[in-house]
Amino acid sequence: MRRGCASLLVFLGTAASLIxxxxxxxxxxxxxxxxxxxxxxxxxxxxxxxxxxTSTNVAWRVDVPGRGWSSPVAWKDQVFVxxxxxxxxxxxxxxxxxxxxxxxxxxxxxxxxxxVMKRVxxxxxxxxxxxxxxxxxxxxxxxxxxRVRWEREAHQGAPFGGRHRKNTFASETPATDGxxxxxxxxxxxxxCYALDGKPIWTAKFDPQPMYLNFGTxxxxxxxxxxxxxxxxxxxxxxVAAVDARTGKILWRLASDSPVARGSGWSTPxxxxxxxxxxxxxxxxxxxxxxxxxxxxxxxxxxxxxxxTPSPVxxxxxLYLSTGSQGESNRPVFAVRAGGTGDISLAAGETSNTSVAxxxxxxxxxxxxxxxYRGRVYIVNDNGVxxxxxxxxxxxxxxxxxxxxxxxxxxxxxAVNGNVFFxxxxxxxxxxxxxxxxxxxxxxxxxxxxxxxxALAPDAMFIRTMTKLYRIADKEGARP
Numbered sequence: 001m002r003r004g005c006a007s008l009l010v011f012l013g014t015a016a017s018l019i020x021x022x023x024x025x026x027x028x029x030x031x032x033x034x035x036x037x038x039x040x041x042x043x044x045x046x047x048x049x050x051x052x053x054t055s056t057n058v059a060w061r062v063d064v065p066g067r068g069w070s071s072p073v074a075w076k077d078q079v080f081v082x083x084x085x086x087x088x089x090x091x092x093x094x095x096x097x098x099x100x101x102x103x104x105x106x107x108x109x110x111x112x113x114x115x116v117m118k119r120v121x122x123x124x125x126x127x128x129x130x131x132x133x134x135x136x137x138x139x140x141x142x143x144x145x146x147r148v149r150w151e152r153e154a155h156q157g158a159p160f161g162g163r164h165r166k167n168t169f170a171s172e173t174p175a176t177d178g179x180x181x182x183x184x185x186x187x188x189x190x191x192c193y194a195l196d197g198k199p200i201w202t203a204k205f206d207p208q209p210m211y212l213n214f215g216t217x218x219x220x221x222x223x224x225x226x227x228x229x230x231x232x233x234x235x236x237x238x239v240a241a242v243d244a245r246t247g248k249i250l251w252r253l254a255s256d257s258p259v260a261r262g263s264g265w266s267t268p269x270x271x272x273x274x275x276x277x278x279x280x281x282x283x284x285x286x287x288x289x290x291x292x293x294x295x296x297x298x299x300x301x302x303x304x305x306x307x308t309p310s311p312v313x314x315x316x317x318l319y320l321s322t323g324s325q326g327e328s329n330r331p332v333f334a335v336r337a338g339g340t341g342d343i344s345l346a347a348g349e350t351s352n353t354s355v356a357x358x359x360x361x362x363x364x365x366x367x368x369x370x371x372y373r374g375r376v377y378i379v380n381d382n383g384v385x386x387x388x389x390x391x392x393x394x395x396x397x398x399x400x401x402x403x404x405x406x407x408x409x410x411x412x413x414a415v416n417g418n419v420f421f422x423x424x425x426x427x428x429x430x431x432x433x434x435x436x437x438x439x440x441x442x443x444x445x446x447x448x449x450x451x452x453x454a455l456a457p458d459a460m461f462i463r464t465m466t467k468l469y470r471i472a473d474k475e476g477a478r479p
Contacts (some may be wrong), residue, residue: 007027013016029074029143029456032174034267036455039312041370041413043455048415049473050430051442059459059470060146066137068170070219072454072461072468075176077143078195078456079461081468082183084169085135091126091165093425093465094449096381096407104128105471114458118242125164125213134159134169136185140197143456146470150197155158159185160423163215166450171217173267173452175227177244183290186216189299190229192247201247208235211263211306219267223277224292231354232264232279239268239281241294251294262306269311273337279316282307287320289339298354301344304329309364309411314371314390317356320377328365334393357393362386364408373433379408379421399437409450422449426464445469 006157035041049057054117073080104124106116135156140149151171159169172248173185180200184192187207191202210216220229227242231236238254262284271278271289278289278297285304289297307326312319316337323330334356335343343354350358354429362378364371370377375396376388383406401408410422420442422428426449430441447464454461460471 010473016283017200028076029079029177029454029459030076031072031074031454031456031461033073033175033221034071034310034317034413035312035413035452036370037312037433038268038272039221039267039310040314040427041312041368041411041452042372043413043415043457044417045457046455048455048460049471050418050441052428052471057471057473059472061469062146062148063142063466064139064463064468066135066170066464067168067215068463068478069168069450070170070463071173071451072463073176074143074176074454074456074461075178075195078149078161079141079143079468079470080174080176080181081139081172082172082185083137083139083157083462084138087132088130090168091130091449093166093448096398102210108288109166117396124165125162127213128160128163129156131159131162133168134220135155136170136188138174138183138191138193140181140195141468143459143470146468152193152197152199154183154185154191154202156187157188161215162213164213167215167217169215171215175220175222178220180244181220182220182244184218184220184229186218186231190220190226190227190242192244203242203247203249203369205231205238205252206297208237210234215266216437217308221268221270223270223272226292228268228279230264230268230271232283234263237264238282239261239279239290239294240297241292247332253290253294255264264285264307266307266322267310269313269318271311271313271337273316275338278319280311282309282311282320282322285322286344287311291385298339298341298343300335300355300462301342302333302358304331305365308366309368312371318369318377319369319390319391322371323365323380328361330361330365330380332359332369332376332388332393334358334390356391358394359388359393362388366409370412370414370419372419375415375433377412377414377419379391379412381407381409383408383420385425387435396435397437401425401431402442410452413453413455415455421464422453424450426447428449428462 052070066083068083190203240252266282303322309321318335426445427445432438451463
């Protein structure tokens with residue numbers, strides 16, 4: 001009965017939002033994972049608008065049942081998202097860096113650190129009892145019309161742990177290789193579907209406790225017949241490779257050593273080059289690169305905080321970024337290709353044979369870096385944008401995106417010489433890619449958004465808290 005209600009809700013949302021009866025078929029999309037091809041967040045030569053509103057340059061919008069901060073992925077004529085449906089109301093999220101202001105207010109009242117943590121947790125965390133049994137859902141939408149092609153319930157049951165109200169039980173972005181869709185729900189499992197929705201296999205792993213019950217978020221990536229997942233947690237952290245065709249676990253590197261223990265939310269990265277391909281993982285206070293058979297190639301110490309940003313690469317340089325919620329201890333490392341063994345910097349060093357440069361205070365707490373046209377773009381949660389030279393790390397300029405008062409969790413993306421930033425309030429700011437801050441667009445969808453959009457040759461798919469939009473220019477729109 002609930003499945004039927006969910007289908008009806010999506011159908012009604014689609015029907016209510018279509019604004020014309022004429023549209024051309026969209027060009028085939030190939031945005032197969034978090035941040036698209038190569039995890040780069042870049043699609044040049046795309047025909048997508050610079051400006052939009054909830055009604056202008058909107059081809060369609062649909063309501064998505066439940067809650068999920070997974071990013072959309074697009075392949076050919078379908079767009080995929082995941083969601084979690086609860087029998088009751090989820091604890092509502094809010095924008096901004098969670099907990100800090102409230103904790104400071106309680107501390108100023110003279111409360112003990114134990115009481116402060118207790119009250120912050122009571123406000124910000126949702127227990128398994130509050131959540132009830134969750135339906136973990138997968139939706140496939142028609143890219144041209146927004147109608148539901150198919151939906152599947154991957155699992156139903158009480159979650160293993162709670163979640164922070166700014167997280168969801170469906171924050172991991174799916175991945176596809178064009179043959180199958182791979183959907184990961186952290187402590188629930190990895191699920192594989194044919195692109196027509198037929199279930200193929202399921203891989204299960206022992207659930208693990210997360211830091212303060214914040215929940216999970218690291219997304220899978222697929223390459224060369226293998227699906228790679230990372231589960232950094234407060235129990236036994238692991239990296240695993242799963243056969244994409246059969247679901248067989250090919251290798252699993254688990255560790256309960258202190259150096260590997262600690263929760264993280266960073267998505268692994270496949271660094272493909274002519275000489276070799278590496279699986280790069282940002283762990284707790286260090287990064288590790290493996291070959292595709294799970295053999296360690298190199299490791300880098302010196303990262304800080306709880307890993308959330310994902311690696312990115314360009315021109316045989318890898319960029320690693322982690323940070324805390326504060327203004328200090330937010331390093332970025334630019335790593336040259338070909339490293340082996342321990343490539344960590346010695347005390348006082350800012351570079352060595354493997355590390356081209358480092359910046360001590362550049363990383364965002366949540367969003368990943370964007371490398372575009374020789375520059376590194378990093379926007380912190382509080383809206384401060386730092387642009388650096390990708391080869392040297394030299395600062396080019398610093399600005400506050402959209403002015404004071406905007407916060408950011410989604411990662412930036414680039415199209416046709418412009419860079420875009422989606423705020424937590426659902427406002428996308430566009431700037432020219434260059435050596436100074438030139439704002440060219442401010443597009444408001446009027447609803448909270450933490451998910452990074454997906455791009456296609458003639459469209460953009462943006463997910464807000466309750467909706468999925470296809471943004472397209474007037475010729476390809478269905479307003």
